[in-house]
Amino acid sequence: xxxxxxxxxxxxxxxxxxxxxxxxxxxxxxxxxxxxxxxxxxxxxxxxxxxxxxxxxxxxxxxxxxxxxxxxxx
Numbered sequence: 001x002x003x004x005x006x007x008x009x010x011x012x013x014x015x016x017x018x019x020x021x022x023x024x025x026x027x028x029x030x031x032x033x034x035x036x037x038x039x040x041x042x043x044x045x046x047x048x049x050x051x052x053x054x055x056x057x058x059x060x061x062x063x064x065x066x067x068x069x070x071x072x073x074x
Contacts, residue, residue: 002061005035009054011046013039022057 006022008015015021025035043049 004059004061006057006059007037007054008057010048010052011041013041013045014052014054019057 005025005027006019007025008017008019008022010017014023023037023039025037027033027035041052043052046052
């Protein structure tokens with residue numbers, strides 16, 4: 001039935017690089033291919049307040065489990 005796009009990253013709001021805690025992005029027929037999520041990033045809680053690192057994850061819809069082949073980016 002498709003795929004889910006998630007984002008994980010260096011701060012707690014993005015799951016601290018743990019795909020199981022990644023933020024799910026959402027789209028609609030009208031907005032596709034734009035994916036969105038509303039989130040507040042508390043820069044004081046980041047490992048480095050001057051840098052926020054992240055990666056996109058593409059997850060099969062049925063399994064909702066991240067496989068390394070679906071990680072986008074370095």
